[in-house]
Amino acid sequence: IAEDIGILKAGLKVMDGTELASLTDQQLEQVIDEYRVFARTSPEDKIRIVKALQNKNEIVAMTGDGVNDAPALKAADVGIAMGSGTDVAKEAADMILVDDNFSTIVAAVQEGRRVYSNIRKSIYAMLGCNLSAVMIVLISLLMGWGAPVTAIQLLIIKVVADGIPGFSLCVEKSESESMKQPPVVNGTSIFHDGLFKKIGTISLVFTVVTLIAIYVGKFVSFNGRVTPSREIAQSMTFVVLGLTTIVHMYNCRSRHSVFKTNFFSNKLLVTTTISGAMIIILLPMIPFTATIFGLVPLSSYHWLVIGSLSMIPLIFIEIQKGMNRFGRL
Template sequence: GMLQEAEQKKIPLNTQLEKLGKWIGIGVIFLCAVVFIATYLKGGNFLETALFSIALAVAAVPEGLPAIATISFALGVQKMAKKHALIRKLPSVETLGSTTVICTDKTGTLTMNEMTVRKIYCPSEIIDVGGIGYSGEGSFSSKPNGIEMLLKAGMLCNNAALQGQTAIGDPTEAALIVSAMKSGLRREDIEKEFPRTNEIPFSSERKMMTTLHRDGKSTTAFSKGSPETILQKCTKTLYRGRIRPLTRVEKNEIMKINESFAKDALRVLAFAFKPVTQKDSAEKEMIFIGLQAMIDPPRMEAREALLKCEDAGIRVVMITGDQLLTAEAIAREIGIKGKAVSGEELEKMNEKELLSASKEVNIYARVSPEHKLRIITALKKAGNIVAMTGDGINDAPALKKADIGIAVGSGTDVAKEASDMVLVNDNFATIVGAVEEGRAIYDNIRKFSAFLLSCNLAEVLIVFIAVMLGMPLPFIAIQILWINLVTDSFPALAMGVDSAGKGIMKKKPRNPKEHIVSGSVAASIIALAIIVTAITLLVYSRFESKTLAFTLLVALELLVPAIIRIGYRAYSLNIWLAGACLLSFALQLAVIYTPLSKVFDTVAPGLQEWGIIAASCIALLVTGIAAEVLIRKSKERAAA
């Protein structure tokens, strides 16, 4: 039911690019028709003029855009896989770049997921436990009567196992085995003495689990769960080895101790037992044994990643099954600020209250999968693009509902199926890395769109203006097609694998409704097209040499990628791009200096011509870079 409510998503960018191509196509056909009519009326040969106009139309339409975009996505996905993020659905690469909120589980993602019991409460006494990890070495500050029963309960009501020093199963349960081992208990002996006969499994609704064991001729039930759940089911307590009634005052006392543990970022479990005759009565009127509290140390990288998110204008929301105080303590330690809300408080809110709460709450505790779905829905309603992590079967609906569902590698297959991305190493820092990569890919697509569109626009403008001014056509049909083939394809592909520009994670997330050719991109396309057109036409009107105009335009277009990259603060050398431009230029030299020149109707340019080309290139670099910097500055001012 919950899964059906969450719907499918499609690649918005490619539809944008296809639409863009369509509009450009219409505009270009119109201009080419004008060029054809004007040239023909001036007495041009019908067939030649028609051929030229068609060639111009073919050259001017950026048919490669969606294809290169898809290649960029695919290469980006490969890059992310090397950094432990597996993208399952291509559109999510683009969405990652505009993420405004990351909802993350605490355990394993923000923390190490290596539990160690630090404190134990045996009625009337708090005991410190030494040692870290799963080694089984460590001592107790004291061993009151009754601690053995508590440790036994932790070891028996348990489905994890230890292999050497690695936990198999739930790390929380592994920590309980280790704490019992520290007092000299051996699992094999205890399981022989109390063989398990039945189990009432844990669920996030029940918040407890119970196992039944044969104890000589009778049966004993052992339970563990959240302190509030277990205490509700207890009527007696094991006090220094004797069973006696559990008073209201003692219950409050135990909850106070639970709170003090939780404030130290410890995760607290309560334990109880009961001699039983049948399974149905196992969880009623139990005997309270004590508490075990464990720490799950935060990941060091999580802190840095959180700072990066803050710079990048991304909110991080922590969602956890832990109790409120534990959640707040860990959030403080890692650096998540904001209000905290528990599942109970969430239950009482209606949609409207949750919507306003979701704007300031960054910590949700004791959360069930249904709550996750409600939190995501509220955040999306507030206009956020939400990425969300999950691991359990029950997380699937929330993962589907999120703009980007992120399954952790250690999670269930169901969660992975519902997700857009899988974190192989469960690490929060990996998500932030993926967001950065998503932003870089989107920038790259913008870069080569600006490159292709400004060059294509320049080609059409040069011809159109020349015809309007009554000059002879600056190129022949085959030259126009060649420019399109040589200068456009290789450099555009190489721009698709460009590295991220400086400060890419210092910008706010982009608005997903914003068009790929937004204001600043359009400004840059128009500015560069006008500069290239002006330089080419000035030179052509002075020297009226077709070969010069042809080679000059190729040279100028090969400089455009470098200028565009400066607008994105991408100052590092892109080897692929440099190689692509050199290759294109070498091909151009082949056309003018080898027998191919007959086909292309070119004459080998002399020194003077090369001097003019060099001067023109310098003029383009100076004016182009100035234009890019101005556009970037005004964009940054508008953003601020």
């Protein structure tokens, strides 16, 4: 039966209760990876199998329906009782499989992986933007350029361009290959697989791009028609930092190119990013709101620079993904 349903494959072995009883706990731990099927086991044997796997840092799920399964259900990391099982098994388990369908367990594992992956995506999006904001402020002050944005401007960016769109990543759909990935080992940091390095790299990109915007607004004159000023620099910084953050949200959706991902599959993200981009763009364009938030209208030259700079994070990550150097989220 195990061969027919794909549990027992070439290179893996079968052990029965008699052979298991002849092994010590230490011996069982050493050879358990070689075995896929344990037959005619006692309640004590089941607990030994669970403990041996746990001692190898495995997360163990145990399914059962009878009274004799209760001790192992209790010992496992996740005890799963059958809906048609005994009351003793149900009380000992962490959850009950009401429909007695093992495919439901697979669906639950897939959902768990989706949630875990989306948490990492949100962390990548939010920490990358927030870390760069700190670096931009520090570098700008150290260079004597003054504060690149005011407190209220930064707050708007954090809410409409970072916070709300970042949380929208939490409803991202599961990627097609999620169940083909190896499980995360117990105790592994959520920053594994180079996530912290990804955050540092994109923060550096954000910082360089925004510093260019500050420099252009504060020191560059376009054909003598536009006089640079601190106010223009702050307005450019506000828009560039906001738009680059919004654009970066689409980098965070998948390890694959943004052009290979269904743009509208996450409608909440599309809604929040479009709304956030409109707010960021319109605030300096409308005289009333510009005055309230300390912004000034920008020339067409400035908007051209802003549009070019805002696409750099997307281009940078797309190059990494194209070279297979981005990794998984």
